[in-house]
Amino acid sequence: MGTPLLSIVIPVYNAQETISRAIGSILSQDFKDVEIIVINDGSNDRSLEFCENIARNEPGIRLFSIENSGVSYARNVGIEQAKGKYITFLDADDYYAEMALEQVAANLSPDTEMMIFGYNVDFENKYTDCLLPSEQVFTFHDQHRFREYAVSLIRNEMINAPWNKVYLTSYLKEKEIMFPADLNIGEDLKFNLSVIRDIEHVKILNMALVNYCVKKGEGLVSRFRLNRFDVRYALLMEIRNLLSYWGLLKENQAMIDRFLIRDIMAYFMDFYKMNCDLTYKKKLEIIKELLSRDNIKKSLNNSQFEDFSTRIIELILKTNNTRFILFTAKILNIKRVAR
Template sequence: MDVHKLISVIVPVYNVEEYLEECLESIKHQTYTDIEVILVNDGSTDNSKEICEKYCRQDNRFKLINQENQGLSEARNVGVRESIGEYIYFVDSDDVIKVDILETLLSFMKDDVDIVGCNHSTNKEDLILQTSPNIVFQGNSSEAIASCLNYRGVTYFAWDKLYRRRILEQVPFLKGLIYEDFYTGIVTLKYIRKMIVLDTIGYYYRIRSGSIMRKKYSEKNLDIFKICDSLLEEFKNDIIVSELSKYLFLVISQHVLFYRIQPDHIYYNIYQDYIAKFANIAKKSHEVLRSCRVLRWYLCSPKYFTRVTFPLYLRYNSVAKFVKDKVRGNV
């Protein structure tokens, strides 16, 4: 086994018996065969463990690690520590990957490239589309971070990218927190030499009722503040701190809308305080303030921002995008 060409596919597993076989089949039949598959059973109480054991018996590339439930972040960290491949790819155990995605991503992983990403879809049928991959982003660390913070083709998701091992060894997932992709996905960009993103759809992301973002609000959702604080600490002396703060300002504002956090919500004031905190850091950059209209609107009238101004802003953007797509013939 040549570890310099080996891809370690890491699959955290927790109570997904309904979808697990479909996920593992999509990995097992990859056109790139020089892989190891690290299954981290994070204390499943259904038949997930037995399904993993079956695949380990059938295919010696599959390896099972059983542990008490510690959460997705630590399951991924354990997978990284136990893997030996030069390259690492994450797959959530209820999702599916395109049959040739590992081969495609690896073909763009040149000597000076540390991450190669692809597109994802919530429509499984998109995985069978036969298209030649085109590079839609290629840049260094600062360019990748800027693209991510401005929603221009680079995402923070863990599971739509092929990583060079050393990058993930430098930036482990924050243990015990949800929204773990959010921190790691941005901070890893700080340590890369170059990143490439392809327009090919290689990953099917399944939206189901039990996923984190589909659950009702709980105190665990407050993890978003710990994640944001950790990001701010990581970049506090960086030139992009105002750009990052603008991004976090928008993220928290969207959180308020997503979970319908109204003035009578127990944590309403915490959300408002964090929005103000990030807005006040962001506005210190004249360039950020000039380029971000919604930030200027907030500063003019903070009281009505999350209840009136920001919803109208998002609605306007949604309508504008629809009209633009229709003009281009995409609708």
């Protein structure tokens, strides 16, 4: 194979139930100018066997096996191996819509550095589309205009994932942009913040081209992480620094404050995940310590919110009543479980 238009990187870890569908959704496309880079990340189920069986008859598939190192490291291996002019990523439990790659190829321009498209949320075969705030196809050739638009993507959390984006491979490699392998929370967002920092030529394709699969209760069984808030806060400061670099911080400070309020309460809600073994006393101590930090107090005191739900949570946090705050987190977690 020469230089394909598109490299599709699929990190695989114990995905024997879904990997055939993911790869099949690429092979079934009419558009064939692609290479499929499958990174087996130390799976201990039959994922590797399934991938080998498919790759045996498909010369466009390049299969690599590594020791289990995490999704970011696996994607970075894919970036290093990519031969395509453009690169994108597909998770092993997701799959492309029909004609998705044809739409991508048809709308790439010679100077496109990045493409962003919509997606479907597949919740146990019930679909909800997540589209972008724009007309169907739109091209940015001006940094300032894209940056103003990117703020809306950050606000709606459409900038986070890498699987609804296509990247110019040379752009990533020349700027040495890789996924942070030392993170297991927010690594996708950190990667994309690096990508959009100085980007200029961006194509928006307001079509749902990939199906993002969510299983019932999936988020509830994820592990409690004691450092979750600190990692999320560091990411929030990266967003803040990016907006400052763009000269767009002042008019978007309320968004930063809203994210902070959300992340604080979400962290307290995580105290009720099944694997959290913190005692009641320890939970209260963590709440007290976090809310006593100068940077948190300053943000809470300066915040102003128009939306009712965020305002209520802000007022609850400002009480500094640790028992009341913990009780509120418990109620909100019960509502989250019931969804």
